[in-house]
Amino acid sequence: MNSNPRRHALRLVLVTAGMFGFGYALVPLYNMLCDAFGINGKVATTAARVGTVEVDRSRTVTVEFVTTVNGGRPWKFRAEQASIDVHPGQLYTVNFYATNTEGHDLVAQAVPQVAPWDAAKHLRKTECFCFNNQTFKAGEEKRMPVVFMLDPELPAYVDRVTLSYTFFDVTDVAMQQNRGT
Amino acid sequence: MAHHDTHADHAHDDHHGPEKGIMRWIKTTNHKDLGTLYLFFAFTMFFIGGLMSLVIRAELFVPGLQFVQPEFFNQMTTMHALVMIFGGVMPAFVGLANWMVPMMIGCSDLALPRVNNWGFWILPFAFGLLLSTLFMDGGAPAGGWTMYPPLVLQTGEAFPFLIFAVHLMGISSITGAINVVVTILNMRAPGMTLLKMPLFVWTWLITAYLLIAVMPVLAGAVTMLLTDKYFGTSFFTASGGGDPVLFQHIFWFFGHPEVYIMILPAFGIVSTIIPTFARKALFGYDSMVYATASIAFLSFIVWAHHMFTVGMPLAGELFFMFATMLIAVPTGVKVFNWVATMWKGSMTFETPMLFALGFVFLFTIGGFSGLMLAITPVDFQYHDTYFVVAHFHYVLVPGAVFSIIAAVYYWIPKWTGRMYNEFWGKVHFWLSAIFINLTFFPQHFAGLAGMQRRVPDYAVQFTDWNVISSIGAFGFFAAQFIFIINILACCYGWFGRKQGLPARVWEGAHGLEWTVPSPAPYHTFEDPPQVTEAELTAVHDKTDALDGHKLA
Structure with a gap:
């Protein structure tokens, strides 16, 4: 051919x-x-700007908190309350506590996840410990506030939102970056 | 298969015969030699992978831990899959393509013979790397052949060996695929237009395109794993902003076309064998070609049905459910065409035909369980259970592997000039068919009842099904030695088997490969053959081919 x-x-x-x-x-x-x-439960990892939003007092949504430490590390990590009832449009503050129970300093990064998936983009946080690396001295305990609101556009069927945080040990990576800069 | 006893045929040949000794096999660029090498390599890997599956079945014979530690069990499930998929099924099909594609389209060799040699000789190194991990600290990869992060990133010293082995396998497959495409599209004998090609050539052409499209994606995915583990990237590391679910999407974008890579050539083989022994032209040739192309296209848009439980939006689940079910249409066209080919045919049941019929029946069972798995809501129950194991083993063992066995029985007289033993061939078929059903049918029930895959222990309620399954697995493994001896006897002339078969070994067979002597000379079709109408009727139900079965 x-x-x-x-x-x-x-x-x-x-x-x-x-x-x-x-x-x-x-x-x-x-x-x-x-x-x-806004799929896959991914939440913005930078602070959201919250303008003046009408608070919807006729609606109550339960926000639940789940905390996990990755890789079986022995750190303590919990929310001050397991859940909170909120009105869309209003700002709330919830404190999280974490303790480094290991005998050395470490750097940790929290990764948030929201379920159901279509609630993720309606959860707005103005302050969160997940926006940055968190440094812990050996044995140090930290109180870390999260300031958030659910915007009123949250789909009507959602009456329960789960916000989950997983702490990862990123000490090695953080050290490398410090040395680099 | 073996050529060292075919020198006599070359004495009166214008061309040089093969070199002597081991260097012949290392340096060879001959498509028949390389086909033989691929097939021997594949059967070695089937043996090793089979031994691994026996470790799994021995451990699962009764509940509790008997023979191996859970860590080693996980290594066995992972390595069994990698060895069988990349070392067994794929090289076996490449071997068959090497042998048959040039002879079917009437050219002297593949378009890139040296690349062909290279493609084969990469494989022993790839599997040397992979199998060496069994002896390393931390053992072989144990996170499953799907290599999901973050679990796979916990692999010990074996990890880079796993990644580079996958790279090498990918390079080998891609070179083979490029060779097949270039050969088929450029080197067909005059008169053989695309829609006159034998179906085995068609299915391999489409398979080769799938390989070229998706093997590089797998290479990219495992490269990302490598850099995530050793070079600080965060493609799939959540703490660095990556997403482990992304790996599943990329992997299955490769993985679903991959499963069709392992079945489309089987469709081609069965479409060749059934007309021969039904003594009729293949029913619906054109629809077979279009069905194959449709299946190949659909394979690119159904990947997420492997991950229904990962937490997708409802719209995504619905799309992937319906797209997956759509595949049943072209597949159904194929099955009905095979049945229609047999309709009112003068059927005989030689061993290749038995395996082809076993394929049609048992592959269809695997197809049906696939349809069940496609239904998203019920998949939440079936996911990661033995039901899935039963499903994909039905399409891969009595599917792909039966077709490979059928192909070897069908063409071994052409390759070696010696007929296999029909009695032992039939014994091999019936033992295989019985034991393979014994192995995998009970796994449907165990899976539906909730038995998880990739776990070395199980609840006592599953014991009976697992006992049956393990007996079947050992029986199936043992039965394959009948096949190996039967085939080696053809290669080496054991038991006084003599050469001297006619060119057209099966009187109902058509196609250019049956116009050359048996055994096929070292070089065939140095001058392009004239494609006659009689050979084309083999694959066509058009023209006056409806009377084709009377040709014999």
């Missing part, structure tokens, strides 16, 4: 390289889709 096999093969090698790149392109694509549709 008339076409050139070698060039055909090279074209397919290019396709292969392109698909390798596509695998990497899926990462920003996925994050964009999650952000755009």
Whole structure:
């Protein structure tokens, strides 16, 4: 036949390289889709600006708190209360307590998650310990306030929102970054 | 398979015969040699992977911990999958493509023979890396073949070996796939237009495109795992802003097309064998081609049905549920076409036909349980149970593996010039068919009742099903030695098996491969053959091919 096999093969090698790149392109694509549709329970990790919002006193939603320490570390980590009843549009403050029970300093990062997934983008936090790394001295206990509100656009069927925090040990990564800067 | 006894045929050949000794196999660029190497490699891996499955079944024979520690059990489930998928099924199909594609389309070799050699010889190194992890501190990878983070990131010294082994397997598959595409699209004999190609060639062409599209994505995903563990990136590390669920999306974007990579060539084999022994042209050739292409397309938009329980929006679950169910349509077209091919045919039941029929029946069972799993609400119950294990083993063992066995029985007389022993072939089929059902059918029930996969222990209520399952597994493994001896006897002429078969070994077989002598000479179709109408009727139900079965 008339076409050139070698060039055909090279074209397919290019396709292969392109698909390798596509695998990497899926990462920003996925994050964009999650952000755009507020899916996957992802919460903003920067402070939200809360303007003047009408408080909806006719509606009460229960917000539950779940705390986890990743990787079986022995730290103590809890919310001061297991749940709180809130009115959409009003700001609330809930304190979280964490204790480094290990004999050395460490840096930890909390990762938030919200269920149900479509409540995630309606949970606005003006202050949260998850916005930054938290440094703990050996044996140190910290009180960490979270200031949040549910905006009144929360879907009508939602009467219970679960906010979960998982603490990860990021000491190694944080040390490297400090050395770098 | 073996060529050292085919020199006589080359004495009166214009071309050089194969080199002697081990260097022949290391340096060879001959598609038949490489096909043989691929097949021997695949059967070695089937043996190793089979031994691993026996460790699993021995441990699960009764509840409690008997023989192995949970850590080693997890290594066995992980390694069994990796070895069987990347070392067994895929190289076996590449081996069959090496042997048959050039002979079916009437060209002398694959388009890139040296790349072909390279593609094969990567594999022993890939599996050397992978299997060496069994002897390392911390043992082999044990987080499952799906390599989900963060669990897989806890793998010990074996981790980089796992990643680089997957890279090497991927490179090998991609070179093989590029070779197949370039060969099929550029080197067909005059007169063989695309819609006149045998179906095995068609299914392999589409499989090769799938490989080129998704193997690089897997390579990217495991590279991200590697950099997450050793270079401080956070693709999947939640504490750094990554998302472990993202890995599942990328992995299954590869993983679902991958499962069709392991079944489409099987469709091609069965579509070749059934017409031969039904002595009719394949029913609905064009629809077979379009069905294969549809299945390949759909494989790209159903990946998230592997992760229904991960917490997706309802709209996503619905989309992936319906898209998955849609696959039943082209697959159903294929099954009905095979049945229609047999309708009013003059059927005989030689061993390849038995395995092909076993394929149609048992693969369909696996397809049905797949439909059940596609239903999102019930998948929440089935997820990660033995029901899933039963489902994918039904499509992979009596599916893909039966088709490979059928293909070897069907073409071994062409490869070696010697006929296998029909009696022992039939014994092999019936033992395989009985034991494989004994192994996997009870797992449906255990799974529906709640038995989890990848756990070395289980509740006592599942004992009876597991006893049956383990007996089946050992029986199936033992039965395969009948096959190996039967095939090696053809290769080496044991038991006084003599060469001297006609070119058209099966009187109902059509296609260019049956126009060359048996055994096939080292070099075939150096000059492009004239494709005759008689050979094309093999694959076509159009023209006057409805009378095709009278050709014999």
